Amino acid sequence: MNFTAADWARAAIEKIEEIEARGRRVLLVGGTELYLRALRQPFFPSPPTDERLRARLTTIRERHGPERLHRILERFDPAEADKLNPRDWPRVQRALEFCLQTGEHISRERPLRPEPPAAAARIRIFALNPPRAELYGRINERTEKHFANGLVDEVRQLLHEGVPAESNALGAHGYRRVVEHLRGQRDLLSAIEQTKLDVRHYAKRQLTWFRHEPDVEWFNGFGDDTSVQRNVLARQ
Template identity: 40%
Template sequence: MTKQRVLCVVGPTAVGKSDLAVDICLKYHGEVISADSMQIYRGMDIGTAKLTTAEQRGITHHLLDIVDPTSSYTVATWKDEADKTIKSLGKRHLLPVVCGGTGLYIRAITDDLQFPERPDTLQIRARWYTFLETHGPHALHEQLERVDPLSAKRLHENDVKRVIRALEVAETADKPLSEGYDWSPKTGRYDVLLIGLFMEREALYERVNRRVDRMVDLGLFAEVRKLLEAGVTPEHTALQAIGYKEVVQCLQGECSAEEAIESIKRNTRRFVKRQLSWFRRDPRIEWFERNVDGTFPPGEEDRLWRMIADYLEGKRTMPHE
């Protein structure tokens, strides 16, 4: 039986994934499935760099604005929803274009990862977030080192969401996260083409800095203030995202606005490094360079469209097959 084709556009923050995904959908009759763990939240538009309606250019985007920021949401839930969307698009002969920088979401689709959860997971998660609030990310990471040193080595201490996820697994599963998954690329249920975008590092950092300045100009501080007034607390996962946690600290008097903005830029640059490290481990990704203005160097764009055309016409064999 022929596998459903799914095209994924991946890469670091600010490299231009969303615009390319829309271009692909316009050219090949597709719809976008967001693979961003923060764009799922309603009311978090500026700090997550969601495309505006105009920027979406008439292309339907799925899995945006689907839960409130006070809600818990897991990769398992996202995968279920993404699978349903892919199935629906396939029935309508539309190309699913999964686009985002959340590496685990992408791997959930490409490798058909399974994420069984126990009923007590939410309570455990809440306890670790309380621990984080009291003791900080370094102490949290030390807790992971005690129970799952391999996962601790793989995860940076500031990546608190995944550190807590690994701690949950250590408590609820028979094996720690590092032993429970084989992270080597494997064949999933879909015929996947992985398109990766990258940019010269200093050029990408320049785009990151400009993006943060634009977020501030668009009203990032007001957006965070509105979330706090609506009952979203710093303990909720949503407000631990880069861009939000720093503004919360400013609004709570822990730093100045200028210091918060510089922290956002610095933390985003560090996040970019972690994203690239994650995606570079997957040999299936076909990489394409972009210039700082979003254009492609000579020959890159032609190579990109040829590869996509060959893939959709069934002329290309994937490396893992």
Template identity: 35%
Template sequence: MVVNADSMQVYDTLRLLTARPDEADMGGIGHCLYGHVPAASAYSTGAWAREAQALVAQLKGEGRLPVFVGGTGLYFKALTGGLSDMPEIPAAIRERLRERLKAEGAEALHRDLEARDPETAVTLKPGDGQRIVRALEMVEATGKPIRFFQQQTGPMIVDPDRATKYVVLPERKLLHDRINRRFQLMLAGGAIDEVRALLALELPSEMPIMKAIGVSQIAALLKGELDEAEVIEMGAAATRQYAKRQMTWFRNQLDDSWQRISSAEEVL
């Protein structure tokens, strides 16, 4: 069973833009945790870890093995118990704080956080609305500061000593060539219509799906602020920058038990 470990491919929209596999890509093999989360949901690493834990237990009972595939490093840390075990936030609290962020602004919420959780507030920039809201959510939902939960690690879902682990680190020029070609093909294949449909949902800009690479560039195209050539150039550049950060994270965070390969074909 192939299990998704990519934070954008969990959503039920932007299949092309997030490179979520289609039926042909799946080739008749079972795939889980792909395209099952509504775009309007603020899906967290903790939510993914809970789903992954339940799925691993189910597959174990069936005598089957999961194959986790993706590029979200925090998901892989969560698999091995390396992440804080954060509680779920009630939707009403989350929605109320997001509405406050829109109405009052990040700095006003930062002042609120200073009064309720000063130790966390001092570590956050007054303009960092997303993290400020996250900290306030914890205080409102649990009565405890977010650092209380950050100091606790979640359960081990997969035993890292028993798992076979690969990290794909392609040659830089090959990776960049693929990125440049991929973004052009996505536009030609329907990514513009995907973003148009996403924008019609009128979601808040801080929602995770709205931060998917290509959304802001294609939105600018739809507004007439960019032409297609500029969108391709800017989208590919943003993808290259993300890939660079991703490769750096992998090199620094994944220990020597992870086998470094340049292509998935090396293990097929």
């Protein structure tokens, strides 16, 4: 079973309300923009993930590129396809899955999304902007540690226990490349180096996404920098 961004947002709101009821302040730490968006602007109800359908669409994307998925979406939901960049494959694929599972257009359903929770209006976004070269160096170092600490054995065990290779969990950075390695599609060194590249690209997309978000408060440096910590606390 996949734990989606919408599932996470519902659970997060419950926990936020519980913590605030005790007179405490809530800190959400991370950088996955989809989850932040799900919290601030709840998604409309959608069907559970069809793993077979997702696997077929993933195969199409990997063999023919994300543009092929976008062309398919143009046939099913041209209004939605017109809004999306052909290379924004997560949103394109989600729109396709919705159309194929429900027979409805996601572009028509989006206006029906629920109202944001009261907590959404109280969210302040603090974003870090560390030196790019040092950021990439830390990403490379952390990736090597993940593999050295048993990532391959962990993924092998998850597959043995029946977790689908196409599940959201095994599509995360690092895990997806290990699955490819265990399937004989790439050697271990390639899996490590590709994971480094994947995460560096993701970090770049995160920075780009947050720069387009309104009301983001930026701090130069890393979160373990005491001067950054003091500056953040001074904004409270």
